[in-house]
Amino acid sequence: MGPKAFVKEYWRILVLVLFVGAALFALFVPGGVFGDTTLVEGEDPEAEDTPTNLVYGLGLEGGSRISAPVAGMTADDVESVADAETGEVDHDRIQEIEAGLHEDLEPGAANLSVVLHDDGWISVEIYDDDTTEAEFAEALNNQGLEVDEDDVRPGVTAETRAAIIETIQTMINEAGLSGGTAYEQQDPLGGSYVVTEVPDMGPDQLEELLSDRGVVEVWAYYPDGNGSHTNETVLSGDDITDVDPPQPDQQGPGYVVPVQVSEDAAWDYQDRMNELQFTSVGQHQCGLGYDEDGTVDFDHSDDQDRYCLITVADGEPVAAHSMGPDLASSMSQGTWAESPTFQMGSQNIEQANSLAVSLRAGALPAPLDFTQSQTYSIQPALADQFKFYSLLIGALSILTVAGMVFLRYRNPKVAVPMILTASTEVVILLGFAALIKMPLDLSHVAGFIAVVGTGVDDLVIIADEVMDDGDVSSSRVFESRFRKAFWIIGAAAATTIIALSPLAVLSLGDLRGFAIITILGVLIGVLITRPAYGDILQRLLTDR
Template identity: 60%
Template sequence: MGPIAFAKEYWRILLLVTFLGVALVALFIPGGIVADDTLAAENESVDDNPTNIEYGLGLDGGTRVSAPPVGMTVDHLDIEHDEQQQVATALYTYDYENADLEVRDATVRFHENDNRFSAEIFSDEVTPAEFAAALESADVGLEVDEDDVEQGVTQQTRDEIIQTIELRINEAGLDGGSAYQEATLGGQYYIVTEVPGMSPEELRELLSDRGDVRIDAYHPDEDGEQTNETVLLGEEIADSGVASYDDERGQHYVPITVDNTEGEDGNSPASEYQGAMNDLGFTGEGQGRCHIQDREAGEFDFDPDDPQWCLLTIVDGEVIDAHSMGAGLAENMRTGTWENDPTFRMIVPTQQDAHHLAVNLQSGALTAPLDFDREQTFTLQPALADQFKLYSLLIGGLAVMTVCGMIFLRYRDPRVAAPMFLTAMAEVVILLGFAAAIRMPLDLSHVAGFIAVVGTGVDDLVIIADEVMDEGDVNSRRVFESRFRKAFWIIGAAAATTIIALSPLAVLSLGDLRGFAIITILGVLVGVLITRPAYGDILQRLLTDK
């Protein structure tokens, strides 16, 4: 038999072997199917986890924090596209009684799907009445009442928050973490963040920072008085590196590249930053003149009578470092060549500050802050999670042994029982390989799904075996195929019913039930498309005459 004929004859078995091989690579080869140096290094350093499987909170310990975004929304604004920015400006320039808003604290969005505008304010210091009044102050003919204001933020804002949190988790090197939203019965949305191996205080600190980064110029004005002026915003930074240290200068820093893409006015953020440095004197008389920071004490002395030119690194409104313009950078800006390669270092006092700054630059700022006064926190100690991991392994092994015993008691024929058991185990390995390949953190709910997959999988294989052996031994391939097709229709209908029944659980945000549903549905699909047909081929080769 040639290779092509062999492949045609045994293609179902070859398909099963192929998927099984790919799953084993994803499970045990460092880096998995797609090379991942970080994951490979972790597997080399973690002796008790020889696989690429990641674990969630229930099996690894960690923290889950749920908190709603801070904000209010007015939907279906009756404005035109050219009035959008005018309304947004009115929102953050309005004279609120207890709030002093910045540009990032308010926005007006256009929703293309249903051709509507909505306005949002991300502050808990603004009242609904003030929000409505701020919209009317835009002078575009809006009539907004306090009753039109809804608590919460739009879906687009929630999506942006989740994306930013996921980037922060990844940039911080926190494997197995995830962020998603959950809806309450009252229609309120919570942003849920899960990170294994992290304490509640650490996770809350990661989430509580808005992540707004900017550089301010502290310099003398025309009257000789010290003043602050923002010269570079975080969104104008095109790329940033990792936290680094300069041994020669003894500086912790993050290398950044400023965006040099020209805007509608013909200027780029890089050229505007270069121009500001030249105009404000940082590349001339102010070069090297900054001594307001006591690095040992971590204090700043902003003396209005002492002329200085300092570049302030500010994160969430807090000055974390102040430094002067370097001679080489100043020369490049004076000659106008810096904007062609707009890179420099953002200097900070400590390695921790550098890492924190790098994470914020890579992930960006949270669109809206989270309300930790209404947070819900769940934490599990790693020692207890290790016990759950052990118990899950024991329960899984007990389920396998029980199924194996019942199979042999039922058939007492190794030609039927052995392939059935091996096929069922192959299905579990394929699912584990899939989880390792996509780096899905396995939790207790997933373990329950695996046990359900073993049970339903063997149940389908029993249907196949019983159907083809219903009237005694089968010697004819034609008879076998006829009976197998009949059995396959039965298990196919059962699989469709299972998928339909569990689909709502897999789609809706129902916590641990979602993980159970996803694994069970994947197991059913793998079984119907790969393992059940392969078992039928194996059974046919063993029971029929060739």
């Protein structure tokens, strides 16, 4: 038999072997299919020393889950800023509204947002606890927007929630928290919650991570000409395009985070530093100290002029540095903006890592309301027990099913391929989970056990159908009976998928993981393992 004939004859079995081989590769080869063995910054190297490439969730790894709504108020669809004929958006109007609201309400720069929807309408959000709904509505009316106090609702827009989830997920990845995830969940009353799950982290640590919005700025602190000092924001996190790992400060204690500034912001920053004399008389003229809580102390009793570049994280000045001669020289000559890199200061490595993560992930568009949060945590030691019991229960389920199959058929030609084929479904599913780095939890384990049960049920239907009248020595008879059995299991699979699809789509916690694994198992069975089992059984029971 030539290669082409061999492939044509055994293609269903070869497909099964191919998928099993790929699954084993994804499971056990370091780095998996994509070959990525690089550790994320801050990740423990010993955490990679595991027998498989599987990633575990809270139930099997330990960790915390926090579900919290987004703090804020929103006035939805207050005005259309798109031309009715051309669809062109009036961005000047958006900026006019933002500037007017900032003047009336005086919130922080990161505490107010005008959200532009796809249909050209805008919604306005504010995240300032000091502003009431009545004050918010009045400020909107001052900008020519017809908004009543009843039109202001708690919460934020769907666009902002999606941006928050994306930022948290990036924050988790940048912090090296393998297996962590963030998603949105709806409650029965229509409220929306942002859910964050991180393995191997306590609830207090996770809340602290999420409490830091990641708003990073650089302030220029300089004499105002009246015998005192003032400060202004000269760079924000949005102006940073690239961030290098933290490193020790070569000019003194502490650490620095090397960053690269965007081209547009670089020229403005360079011009402003020259205007404020940071590049001339301001060199090495900072000298600010630190309070006991680690923030910059702006109190100084002498008459010396101070020129400081202040690193600010979430509104807290955490480091103050003078401008060095090299940076000052390149800015005064106008060449720095051509290759705009500089260093943001921090006092310790933890603070430096936090700065780097915030700069890479970006700032949370709005804060989370932890006064209404729900917290769930599990200790790693208990999770290890669950992991062992899950493996034990999985092995017992396979052995129990194998025993029942042997008692039912008492024919190794039927029973052994049946058990092996059912086991390959679990192997393929585990390989898929390792490939996409799906954090496995107890709900997924329940799905694996359900897959074994439903898989063997379908294989029993195939075996019973083809052996119904005893003699199956004819390949034609076997294929006729197999097609009939396959229609039965195909209809059953469709019913299962339809029934579980709502659970897989809706945000219903652990039920979603169970539904996803079960649906994937059913699809793998119908498309790969059931046809392969039919081919194996045909070659063992017929004259072919």
